Amino acid sequence: GESVGLHLPTLSVQEGDNSIINCAYSNSASDYFIWYKQESGKGPQFIIDIRSNMDKRQGQRVTVLLNKTVKHLSLQIAATQPGDSAVYFCAENKYGSTLGRLYFGRGTQLTVWP
């Protein structure tokens, strides 16, 4: 069935290191992906998105990679900071399907140690 899921539920890194958070999806027709950051007690916050006609997109300290061959998505955070500690979700939005609804994975808890 259609699903967006994560490989690892938790990730701990040292401050200053790079972080990589992974996500797998099963629907080859998916064409738009978004990464969200959710801090405790807050709603998800948009980080970066990528469309299926791209394989890489960079933002400020973040890079998203899309591998359509293996249906894999990753979020790379450079020079991770304590403020990056949060749960990270990948979400899928399929154009042409139900009007913009997002399908979320379970999430990865990122903890950054000083």
Next chain:
Amino acid sequence: GAGVSQSPRYKVAKRGQDVALRCDPISGHVSLFWYQQALGQGPEFLTYFQNEAQLDKSGLPSDRFFAERPEGSVSTLKIQRTQQEDSAVYLCASSQAITNEQFFGPGTRLTVL
């Protein structure tokens, strides 16, 4: 500028009570979404409005759940005869259009005893 706001932030209800959760989207945003987030899980879609029209309610888990947006701005999610399994965070999101970024509110944490 003001983001999406939700009220109340926390709600405790006894099983069987009715609750109403409010969402104030960003001014001018056409699209409004409700999601349910269980503890330790990602948000799951409940329903979608374009202006005042509810165009998709396929995610509502039962007929005890009802949502409205009568004037195309503020939306209310109502849950009748609450059950323990309704305990979750209810998130509202709005966007300028279907294909634009969705901005989320802080959510309402509902606990049903």
